[in-house]
Amino acid sequence: MSEAKIYIGTDSGATTSKVGAVKLDGTPVSTKLSQKPTDAHKGRDAVLDGWMAAIEEFIAENGYGWADVGGVGLSIPGPFLAPGVLGEAANLPKDMDGWNVAADYAARLSKAAGRPIKVNVGNDGNYGGVAEARLVRGEGRGTVLMLAPGSGLGVAFVDDRGLPLDGDSLVGMEGGHMPLPLQLVGMPAFKCGCGRDWGCVEAYTTISGLPQLLAVMLERHPEHPLASSPAPIKEKVLSLRTLAQKGDALANEIFDFQAKALGIHVANLAMAVDPEFVVIGGGLMDPESTTDAFRARYLKTLEEAAKPYLWPAQRKKIKYSAARLGELSQAIGAALVALYSA
Numbered sequence: 001m002s003e004a005k006i007y008i009g010t011d012s013g014a015t016t017s018k019v020g021a022v023k024l025d026g027t028p029v030s031t032k033l034s035q036k037p038t039d040a041h042k043g044r045d046a047v048l049d050g051w052m053a054a055i056e057e058f059i060a061e062n063g064y065g066w067a068d069v070g071g072v073g074l075s076i077p078g079p080f081l082a083p084g085v086l087g088e089a090a091n092l093p094k095d096m097d098g099w100n101v102a103a104d105y106a107a108r109l110s111k112a113a114g115r116p117i118k119v120n121v122g123n124d125g126n127y128g129g130v131a132e133a134r135l136v137r138g139e140g141r142g143t144v145l146m147l148a149p150g151s152g153l154g155v156a157f158v159d160d161r162g163l164p165l166d167g168d169s170l171v172g173m174e175g176g177h178m179p180l181p182l183q184l185v186g187m188p189a190f191k192c193g194c195g196r197d198w199g200c201v202e203a204y205t206t207i208s209g210l211p212q213l214l215a216v217m218l219e220r221h222p223e224h225p226l227a228s229s230p231a232p233i234k235e236k237v238l239s240l241r242t243l244a245q246k247g248d249a250l251a252n253e254i255f256d257f258q259a260k261a262l263g264i265h266v267a268n269l270a271m272a273v274d275p276e277f278v279v280i281g282g283g284l285m286d287p288e289s290t291t292d293a294f295r296a297r298y299l300k301t302l303e304e305a306a307k308p309y310l311w312p313a314q315r316k317k318i319k320y321s322a323a324r325l326g327e328l329s330q331a332i333g334a335a336l337v338a339l340y341s342a
């Protein structure tokens, strides 16, 4: 049997699945992602068929074969009933509830390869953090806290081995649903999609909570055109990023607020995990949708909000940066976990 040359990562989203791979030194095989519909509504076999086809295509396109594959990582949104076993999720059909996806995927992969192939399965946000961590820490062993505000708040902690803190049921570091110290930000307890009523950080830092944040801000600024605009709230919320970059004071105040809230949360999480690096991902850090000035302002506001609550040594030590891999991160991170766990 030949030596493994690459490790594969499958990133399963609710609608599309992506494939990436890394070589033995951790560098990506390709920066071009292979994407396929997840076809979750067609059932478990259809999902596995799609993942297998995507891998076949990816390895052939890049000049490899099954003999070169050392292992596979699977990045998937939870919740999980047990490691590798899916629980009922809002964005997946009922058929997926209780599915031991890790075991079934390993069986299909092993059959195709003609030898046992191990599957590491984990939370997509955690695996995204693994890929970004490799870039910031380089050859070092510094630990990495990653926060990715988007529609929700992805949070990951990557330890000195390069592996994520998963917890016993893969919901470790679900930090978006920890409470924000509301007395520091002067806001009421917003509702959160998770149902908790303690003012989840996610509601103050992501698109999911923007309608509530905008409503409070418009009460404070009744002169703003958005206060009298008849446009639906969703449309108003989605206009804020463009408005901020055009210099609109209220829109900037809103993103400054989000950055401050996330900074306070960074300090809170640093009490538990004491990271060397903090990486901020998500749409606000995407160079294709925000300006350099916008991203720099967001990171500076976040860092300044965190600072007073950190230990003195942490204030000097922690290095802040924007995520670099974008939508590649979860597939590459899954591949890296397979490599590190081999």
Ligand SMILES: [Zn+2]
Residues within 6 Å of the ligand: 176, 177, 192, 193, 194, 195, 196, 200, 202
């Ligand atoms: Zn929540």
